[in-house]
Amino acid sequence: MYVFAAVVAVLAAVTALLPRGVSGLGRRASGFVALTPEVVAVVAGGVSLVVTAVIVVARGDVQAGTWGLFAEVPALLVLTLLAARRRPVAALVPGLAVALVLLRQVWNGPPLLILGACAAWALPAVAAAGAGLYLRWLDQARGRAVAAAVQDQRLALARDLHDFVAHDVSGMLVQAQAAGFTPGLPEPVADALRRIEDGGRRALASLDRTVHMLNDPDRAPTPGLERVGELADGFPPSVRVSFDVATEGVSREASATAYRVVSEALTNVRRHAPRASAVAVSVRADRLWLEVRVEDDGAAGRTDARRGSGIGRRGGFGLAGLSELLAAVGGSLEAGPHGDGWRLTAVIPA
Incomplete structure (x- = not known):
């Protein structure tokens, strides 16, 4: 009976620990081994076996059916890990009912003792x-x-944008x-x-949208490729x-x-190539990548400084x-000269 009590106590602790406390404990684990549910199950199984063996040997009451506990304990722990780890609280009610029925069948002692x-x-x-709920x-x-x-x-940033910029x-x-x-x-x-x-x-409209987004981010989603045509208004x-844009299968991010x-x-075309007569925007997507390409045709009289400048000089901080x-x-x-103009190519995970 003491062996059975020790096994049940350890199983009860592990059952409660896995769905409630492991997530909090694991994030606080430090050292060489993270305290994951798998590690908890292994440790609990080892402790159960050691406790069972110590009690059995100390009492000297080794019977034929006792050795089955050494296989049943880790098996029950594995089932606990797989079945009880992610169960909702509502599943506790039928589980407790079944446990009480089984307990009543295997133990016919006084009700108060049970x-x-x-x-x-x-x-x-x-x-x-x-402990798990506290963590x-x-x-x-x-x-x-x-x-x-x-x-x-x-x-604070929204106030600064509104009051100063x-x-x-x-x-x-x-x-x-x-x-x-x-x-x-x-x-x-x-x-x-x-x-x-x-x-x-x-610029004022963009600032207004930015301030609105900072004040209430849930009501101001970041523009995507569906609004890229509006950028030509400048x-x-x-x-x-x-614009040649294909956005099928592209994530929101x-x-x-x-x-x-x-x-x-x-913006850089307007800033550095004010005499450009044509700008082409191409967006292509496959299963893994999204390629964005922007080209301008340049203009007569453009200096070589722009042609030889790198990303930092041509676009500044932007x-x-x-x-x-x-x-x-x-x-x-990537950005650099292309014919008489300039080409910018960006590759983004789709």
Whole structure:
């Protein structure tokens, strides 16, 4: 009977530990061996066998049926690991009912004695479940604290964008609008002022979307390739911008990254090739990769400095940051001269 009690106590502790406490314990394990459910099962099985052997040898009551415990204990532990590890709490009710029925059939002692024995065997399970729930509560509290700190940083950044950057851009926009009313203004200058005004409006709209996203990220998803055509609005009618985009089977994350690549590339065309007459945007996807290519045809009078510049010089922080972003997600970025123009090619995991 003592052997049976020892085995049941260890099994009860492992049953409670696996679904409740292992996830928290494993994240805190340090050293050479991580405390995974598999490791817990092996350790518990070994402890069960040792305890069983010690009790049997100490009592000197070795019977024919006793040796079966040495095979039954690890078998029950394996079944516990596979069947009880991920079961919901609702599964405990029928499980307890079946256990009580079986217990009543194999043990015909007084009810109070049975109840007391079950309570004693349940103590390790209650202790293991309590430890697991406490560790899980600590994890959740830490997660809430990190989320609150991140949200505070987002709100602070949103305030800075609204109070400083948007204010300065609005000032530039007002000055460009006022300069457009100057009498006798040459048409090229007036056209340049209109482009400045349009760019200022787009910048304010982008800032507004960014501030809205920082304040409420769930209601402002990052644009993807489905909106890439809107990026052509920043070019004058004299520039032909063509899009050849195939997005079937592309994940949302890859689509958002590709949108950023195209946005940065078109911004660099406007900045460094103002006389370009054609820009081609191509997006191709296969099962593993998404390739984004942006080319411009260049313009007469372009200096060799741009042709020989690298990613950092041509795109400034934008392309350098974009290169780091792609490297972080497992992609790559190449940019360089192509004929009379410039080509940018990005490869992104699909």
